[in-house]
Amino acid sequence: MNSKQTISQWMENNQSVFTEMAKEIWENPQIAYEEQFASELQMSALKEEGFAIQTPVGDSPTAFVAEYGSGKPIIGILGEYDALPGLSQTVSTTHDEVVPGGPGHGCGHNLLGTAGVEAAFALKNIMDSEELKGTIRYYGCPAEEVLSGKTFMAREGVFDDLDCALTWHPGTSNMAVNLSMQAMVSVKFHFKGTTAHAAGAPHAGRSALDAVELMNVGANYLREHVLDGSRIHYVITNGGLAPNVVPDDASVWYYLRAATKDQVEDMLQRVEKIAEGASLMTETQVDSEILAFAYETLPNEALNDAMYENMNELGLEPFTPDEQSFAQALVDTVDSKVVEMSKKMFGKPIDEMLPTSVENDKSLFGKTMGGSSDIGDVSWITPMGQVMTTCAPVGVQVHSWQATASFGSSIGFKGMHLAAKTMAWTALDLLENEELLEKAKKEFAEKTKGKPYVPGIPENVKPDGAERVKDPVVMTS
Numbered sequence: 001m002n003s004k005q006t007i008s009q010w011m012e013n014n015q016s017v018f019t020e021m022a023k024e025i026w027e028n029p030q031i032a033y034e035e036q037f038a039s040e041l042q043m044s045a046l047k048e049e050g051f052a053i054q055t056p057v058g059d060s061p062t063a064f065v066a067e068y069g070s071g072k073p074i075i076g077i078l079g080e081y082d083a084l085p086g087l088s089q090t091v092s093t094t095h096d097e098v099v100p101g102g103p104g105h106g107c108g109h110n111l112l113g114t115a116g117v118e119a120a121f122a123l124k125n126i127m128d129s130e131e132l133k134g135t136i137r138y139y140g141c142p143a144e145e146v147l148s149g150k151t152f153m154a155r156e157g158v159f160d161d162l163d164c165a166l167t168w169h170p171g172t173s174n175m176a177v178n179l180s181m182q183a184m185v186s187v188k189f190h191f192k193g194t195t196a197h198a199a200g201a202p203h204a205g206r207s208a209l210d211a212v213e214l215m216n217v218g219a220n221y222l223r224e225h226v227l228d229g230s231r232i233h234y235v236i237t238n239g240g241l242a243p244n245v246v247p248d249d250a251s252v253w254y255y256l257r258a259a260t261k262d263q264v265e266d267m268l269q270r271v272e273k274i275a276e277g278a279s280l281m282t283e284t285q286v287d288s289e290i291l292a293f294a295y296e297t298l299p300n301e302a303l304n305d306a307m308y309e310n311m312n313e314l315g316l317e318p319f320t321p322d323e324q325s326f327a328q329a330l331v332d333t334v335d336s337k338v339v340e341m342s343k344k345m346f347g348k349p350i351d352e353m354l355p356t357s358v359e360n361d362k363s364l365f366g367k368t369m370g371g372s373s374d375i376g377d378v379s380w381i382t383p384m385g386q387v388m389t390t391c392a393p394v395g396v397q398v399h400s401w402q403a404t405a406s407f408g409s410s411i412g413f414k415g416m417h418l419a420a421k422t423m424a425w426t427a428l429d430l431l432e433n434e435e436l437l438e439k440a441k442k443e444f445a446e447k448t449k450g451k452p453y454v455p456g457i458p459e460n461v462k463p464d465g466a467e468r469v470k471d472p473v474v475m476t477s
């Protein structure tokens with residue numbers, strides 16, 4: 001048996017442990033920065049296995065780093081475990097909440113993090129039995145859904161000494177993620193005005209809500225004059241309390257997205273001018289507050305190729321007739337036009353409902369998909385490889401109740417085990433094959449030449465939950 005077969009064997013023997021972990025996290029969904037359950041569950045498992053744990057990381061109470069081995073190379077595996085608000089759902093094919101209005105794992109981060117832990121365990125095992133040199137690090141990253149967990153960790157420098165990083169995301173097909181994701185800033189604008197009786201003395205009032213509305217009009221006109229593929233979306237988080245009181249307080253929350261961080265910075269400056277214009281028009285005051293700022297993702301071809309080769313050789317465990325009919329019933333709840341469009345989402349049309357084929361479409365390099373992730377920051381610090389695996393049927397969209405159902409089912413667990421094996425095999429390649437790492441690093445150096453990583457998130461901004469960080473950073477093993 002070669003080393004890769006040994007890894008696979010170990011994983012098959014121990015698979016149920018990780019299925020159980022992913023299930024437990026799915027059953028205890030917690031939103032950004034509140035993921036005590038998942039982070040503690042994973043930390044205690046890793047600690048028991050002999051990993052040294054560093055927690056918290058900076059001001060993030062539920063972030064941690066688990067390390068095993070010593071010396072170079074240092075291979076990072078990125079995990080996530082936060083849930084989404086309002087996506088509570090049982091493992092069923094009708095909309096049925098576990099907790100009405102409660103959170104749920106509609107993005108599959110219960111699988112995302114657990115696959116990383118599974119890979120780290122298997123690697124520890126092979127490093128021991130074959131006396132391999134090098135370090136494996138699993139990163140427990142909170143709050144991906146608010147696009148900031150890894151950016152705060154990056155600001156603490158915890159990714160700086162990595163030789164490379166591997167990650168994955170649950171999806172509706174098996175592929176190397178050669179597409180880029182958009183850079184993004186999350187920013188709130190707070191307007192302050194003057195209250196007055198809205199009928200008796202309207203002349204005495206200065207409406208903060210007027211300012212918000214005028215700002216949004218300005219931003220909507222800006223849409224015509226931004227680069228193709230840019231996104232501007234907002235919600236009014238505070239619009240006043242009663243119609244007969246001129247609101248002295250109003251806030252609007254924007255996400256600005258574009259293909260690169262530079263473009264987002266440019267858009268932000270323009271939107272800030274619009275906010276100032278609105279405040280001038282309404283004689284109100286305005287303050288802006290940046291909550292998150294994530295880089296676009298920079299895919300690494302050498303690492304993605306290596307992950308693809310391994311995933312292709314491993315293959316996905318076939319789905320049972322029960323899983324097929326569960327998937328079909330979920331797809332039946334989705335608009336058929338949306339299902340058709342989903343088949344063509346990543347270039348080459350997909351004809352399987354639960355794809356088992358593995359793709360590595362090179363034409364996707366240089367293209368950007370709608371959406372962002374805080375893995376973008378990591379990908380500008382160290383070469384990063386990423387794959388996606390089938391954890392839900394084609395047509396089911398992430399961030400939906402159907403996705404929560406699938407990510408809590410055996411369909412999701414199968415995709416998770418494939419991702420875990422893919423990351424473990426690729427990390428083994430990287431530990432044993434210096435050439436692969438050199439190739440990935442050379443590509444990274446070329447792509448980032450003249451563009452050193454500079455955190456987008458301002459220095460004074462802290463993550464939610466920072467007040468819960470009381471203990472100094474502890475190292476245990």
Ligand SMILES: [Zn+2]
Nearest residue numbers: 107109144169
């Ligand atoms: Zn996600």
